Amino acid sequence: MLDQDQIENFKKNGHLILRGFINEVTVSTWQSQFWDHLSCRIDQPEKWPDKVEGFQPSPLFGSMPELTSIAEQFGGGNFSGGGCGVLTRWPDTDQSWSMPDTGHLDGYPGEGCQAVLMMGATTYLHDVESKGGAYVYWPGSHHLAHRYFRKYPDRIEGTFRETPEWENRGWGIFSDDNDEPPREFLAKAGDVILWHGWLCHSGSANINPSPRVGFFARWTHNDDTGIRKSIPEDPWHHWSI
Ligand SMILES: O=C(O)CCC(=O)C(=O)O
Numbered sequence: 001m002l003d004q005d006q007i008e009n010f011k012k013n014g015h016l017i018l019r020g021f022i023n024e025v026t027v028s029t030w031q032s033q034f035w036d037h038l039s040c041r042i043d044q045p046e047k048w049p050d051k052v053e054g055f056q057p058s059p060l061f062g063s064m065p066e067l068t069s070i071a072e073q074f075g076g077g078n079f080s081g082g083g084c085g086v087l088t089r090w091p092d093t094d095q096s097w098s099m100p101d102t103g104h105l106d107g108y109p110g111e112g113c114q115a116v117l118m119m120g121a122t123t124y125l126h127d128v129e130s131k132g133g134a135y136v137y138w139p140g141s142h143h144l145a146h147r148y149f150r151k152y153p154d155r156i157e158g159t160f161r162e163t164p165e166w167e168n169r170g171w172g173i174f175s176d177d178n179d180e181p182p183r184e185f186l187a188k189a190g191d192v193i194l195w196h197g198w199l200c201h202s203g204s205a206n207i208n209p210s211p212r213v214g215f216f217a218r219w220t221h222n223d224d225t226g227i228r229k230s231i232p233e234d235p236w237h238h239w240s241i
């Protein structure tokens with residue numbers, strides 16, 4: 001459970017960083033599971049595969065009671081999901097690094113809208129330093145998305161990608177006018193960032209020697225169809241915080 005200060009922080013900034021959230025035993029268990037799955041070790045870059053397929057940590061990141069209780073607290077029982085996406089960014093030390101220009105909102109893959117995302121959580125299997133493939137986010141940009149969908153409620157279906165401004169700005173419509181520049185989530189293994197589903201975010205290049213292994217959990221609203229029908233003035237209408 002989060003305290004009132006943490007909740008206010010999340011509401012204002014669209015994210016909340018929880019240092020040391022996953023206990024050390026679980027983190028080292030996950031590390032062993034991951035490298036066993038790949039039949040190699042972190043200090044054997046010559047054996048690292050191109051792709052990581054079929055790996056799921058146990059306990060499953062998004063199903064850990066520490067996280068499901070936050071989803072419960074945020075959604076008052078109306079958020080479902082969790083699970084665990086695993087996204088590895090192997091080092092590419094020949095690349096140059098720059099902060100991504102734009103990001104995206106999850107829930108809008110390819111064509112059509114999958115679901116309006118309520119919240120996400122990300123953690124790393126190993127420490128991530130700057131330029132090491134961090135999750136990048138635009139702090140407070142969930143306010144921009146709310147303002148945008150208030151103005152164009154029908155575009156919640158993903159049709160913002162069929163507008164002239166999309167041609168010019170792409171995902172920048174959810175980040176260009178943000179008060180703050182993008183930021184890397186720099187963290188120790190087991191730190192967690194909770195993020196609002198409308199927080200504009202991106203992956204980034206990894207030019208450091210260590211792989212970036214990210215675990216992602218996501219929650220949608222049980223009445224996803226219903227919440228798309230209108231965009232309430234109160235951005236927290238569908239939340240219980
Ligand atoms: O790799 C990352 O840090 C971000 C990935 C991402 O945005 C996604 O999978 O939706």
Ligand SMILES: [Fe+2]
Nearest residue numbers: 104105106201
């Ligand atoms: Fe994403």
